[in-house]
Amino acid sequence: MADKIRVLIVDDHDRVRGGLVTALRRADPLEVVGATGCADEALQWLHERSPDVILLEVKRVGGALPCPAQALVHQIMPCGALAGCGACAVETRLGWKLACNDGPVFDLIDLLPKG
DSSP states (O other), X not given: OOOOEEEEEEOXXXXXXXXXXXXXXXXXXXXXXXXXXXXXXXXXXXXXXXXXXXXXXXXXXXXXXXXXOEEEOOOXXXXXXXXXXXXXXXXXXXXXXXXXXXXXXXXXXXXXXXX
């Protein structure tokens, strides 16, 4: 059996959090190691439970993150990821970036609105 991918869910909406837990518990090889709406609890669990992936409600962080994080951006790439069409452009704090050329993984803080 392959190793499980350990997932921590952080969202303050009970229904969203519950739905994610239900869906992810059915998905092999995922293992939900925690689900909370509390940032302090999430930080504690981050260290205690060592998740591989954190599903974080981005608007809750208010432009500041308690730890470095990255986001995988899914974009349509009609040019076949040759950086020729610009259709996969992503607005970041550092200006427009191409998911096919500059990503598709970006620092999460760069994707949050300024302010």
